[in-house]
Amino acid sequence: MGELSRMWREMPSRYRMEGRKCENCSRVYFPPRDICPVCHRDSIGKMKPVDIAGNGEIISYTVVHETPPAFIRQKPYVLAIIKLDEGPMITGQIVDSEPEEIKMGSRVKSVFRRISEDGKSGVIHYGYKFTLDK
Amino acid sequence: MSGIVSYGSYIPKYRVKPDEIARVWGEDPENIKNGIFILSKSVPSPDEDTATISVEAARNALRRGGMSGQEIGSIYVGSESHPYAVKPTATIVSAAIGADFKMFAADYEFACKAGTAGMQNVLGMVDAGMIKYGMAIGADTSQGAPGDVLEYSASAGGTAMIIGRERVAAEIKSTLSVTSDTPDFWRREGQPYPTHGERFTGEPAYFRHVTNAAKMMMERMQTKPEDYDYAVFHQPNGKFPTRAAKVLGFQEKQYKEGLLTPVIGNTYSASMMTGLSAILDAAKPGDRILAVSFGSGAGSDAFHIEVTEEIEELHKRNVTTVRKMLEDVKFVDYAIYAKFKKKIVFGEEVE
Numbered sequence: 345m346g347e348l349s350r351m352w353r354e355m356p357s358r359y360r361m362e363g364r365k366c367e368n369c370s371r372v373y374f375p376p377r378d379i380c381p382v383c384h385r386d387s388i389g390k391m392k393p394v395d396i397a398g399n400g401e402i403i404s405y406t407v408v409h410e411t412p413p414a415f416i417r418q419k420p421y422v423l424a425i426i427k428l429d430e431g432p433m434i435t436g437q438i439v440d441s442e443p444e445e446i447k448m449g450s451r452v453k454s455v456f457r458r459i460s461e462d463g464k465s466g467v468i469h470y471g472y473k474f475t476l477d478k
Numbered sequence: 479m480s481g482i483v484s485y486g487s488y489i490p491k492y493r494v495k496p497d498e499i500a501r502v503w504g505e506d507p508e509n510i511k512n513g514i515f516i517l518s519k520s521v522p523s524p525d526e527d528t529a530t531i532s533v534e535a536a537r538n539a540l541r542r543g544g545m546s547g548q549e550i551g552s553i554y555v556g557s558e559s560h561p562y563a564v565k566p567t568a569t570i571v572s573a574a575i576g577a578d579f580k581m582f583a584a585d586y587e588f589a590c591k592a593g594t595a596g597m598q599n600v601l602g603m604v605d606a607g608m609i610k611y612g613m614a615i616g617a618d619t620s621q622g623a624p625g626d627v628l629e630y631s632a633s634a635g636g637t638a639m640i641i642g643r644e645r646v647a648a649e650i651k652s653t654l655s656v657t658s659d660t661p662d663f664w665r666r667e668g669q670p671y672p673t674h675g676e677r678f679t680g681e682p683a684y685f686r687h688v689t690n691a692a693k694m695m696m697e698r699m700q701t702k703p704e705d706y707d708y709a710v711f712h713q714p715n716g717k718f719p720t721r722a723a724k725v726l727g728f729q730e731k732q733y734k735e736g737l738l739t740p741v742i743g744n745t746y747s748a749s750m751m752t753g754l755s756a757i758l759d760a761a762k763p764g765d766r767i768l769a770v771s772f773g774s775g776a777g778s779d780a781f782h783i784e785v786t787e788e789i790e791e792l793h794k795r796n797v798t799t800v801r802k803m804l805e806d807v808k809f810v811d812y813a814i815y816a817k818f819k820k821k822i823v824f825g826e827e828v829e
Contacts, residue, residue, distance in 0.1 A: 359574040395576075413829050417524035417817050439523060440491045440808070456533040456574055457525040468561055470529065470570060478806065 486538025515716025519743025556592025
């Protein structure tokens with residue numbers, strides 16, 4: 345049940361990319377942090393939820409050929425490091441594109457997709473992935 | 479007058495052609511294409527389902543309307559392919575759009591008209607003053623058994639309509655439904671693919687319900703086919719809606735804008751609603767639309783809609799139109815289609 349609790353707890357960030365903004369230094373964090381690693385104790389009580397638009401740019405990427413079971417129908421697939429327009433850098437899957445279509449600097453936008461499921465009778469995990477923003 | 483405040487659609491990017499399906503099952507593709515007038519159909523990615531499609535459509539509707547999820551007072555998702563048998567798709571959509579905890583929500587099922595049943599429900603709630611804005615979604619990743627004629631048409635897509643009383647872009651002047659117990663199409667609990675009672679599919683089911691609902695609406699509104707700029711009907715294939723339109727007295731120029739099945743297939747609960755979405759993309763203030771859905775089992779929902787000047791505000795927002803979604807596509811062969819649609823089955827230890 346640990347994974348179920350975690351999924352439920354992380355829904356705001358996984359489903360709609362809710363991050364945190366330190367109102368002390370204005371830095372934006374995604375995934376959300378409870379404490380700003382720059383301001384430390386000065387950020388306590390000042391980490392406010394902020395919506396991440398989900399737009400960004402590919403900084404680096406790799407093509408995954410040996411996949412976890414949940415991704416077997418999608419291989420090979422692309423995992424990229426994306427610099428979001430709000431500042432944070434995250435790892436995300438690029439979907440609906442062939443690996444040869446991916447370029448450094450390509451603009452991407454977030455989409456809502458299935459990530460995995462806990463077997464045939466378990467819960468379905470949803471979250472953000474990215475597509476090329478043409 | 480209440481009506482459509484904003485709208486948004488989503489159609490998966492992948493397509494498969496009937497030639498490819500016919501090649502595998504030893505059918506004549508020209509017979510299929512001539513018989514049902516479907517030239518390609520949309521295919522969901524392996525990581526897409528009715529919930530993800532509903533969320534994308536809902537987000538497009540919110541973006542087009544310049545609204546936040548917090549403004550939505552109810553969400554009804556109509557589909558026959560909800561990812562859970564028990565756990566509403568509407569709850570997933572509400573979390574994904576950041577809707578308020580205090581809201582109405584449920585899933586609907588009425589074959590291909592569950593989405594428009596949701597529209598009627600939201601309209602009633604708006605008119606009753608229960609909510610300011612509500613969202614009705616029709617979305618499906620429909621199933622056709624391998625080799626069955628439904629495999630040529632059953633596709634995927636979704637459309638969300640936000641209905642309210644303020645900033646109305648398309649007034650819903652009237653709506654009505656017809657319902658009967660007709661055994662034209664069904665899927666029993668636990669069965670992966672639906673069954674169709676073939677002799678009931680045409681006249682007793684589709685044509686009886688669609689044409690009667692349309693006639694009743696025109697009688698109620700004292701209108702004739704020529705009084706409408708657009709007409710859109712449920713589209714199980716490319717032939718039925720054009721025949722229904724002609725029987726009722728509509729011309730091609732009135733129904734071609736909303737006729738999408740020839741290129742995306744039958745998106746089931748999203749079918750008529752996505753056709754309506756494409757019409758709203760092109761509509762001008764003052765345009766009149768007759769929209770009639772159909773759900774097997776069977777029933778039809780008819781809507782008389784009049785477009786207002788607010789539609790121009792929606793057109794100004796940079797949100798992907800249905801026509802744009804039809805341009806950016808990738809074709810796959812039957813093997814990839816079968817893999818994506820999980821017709822190739824792994825053991826539970828593998829996937």
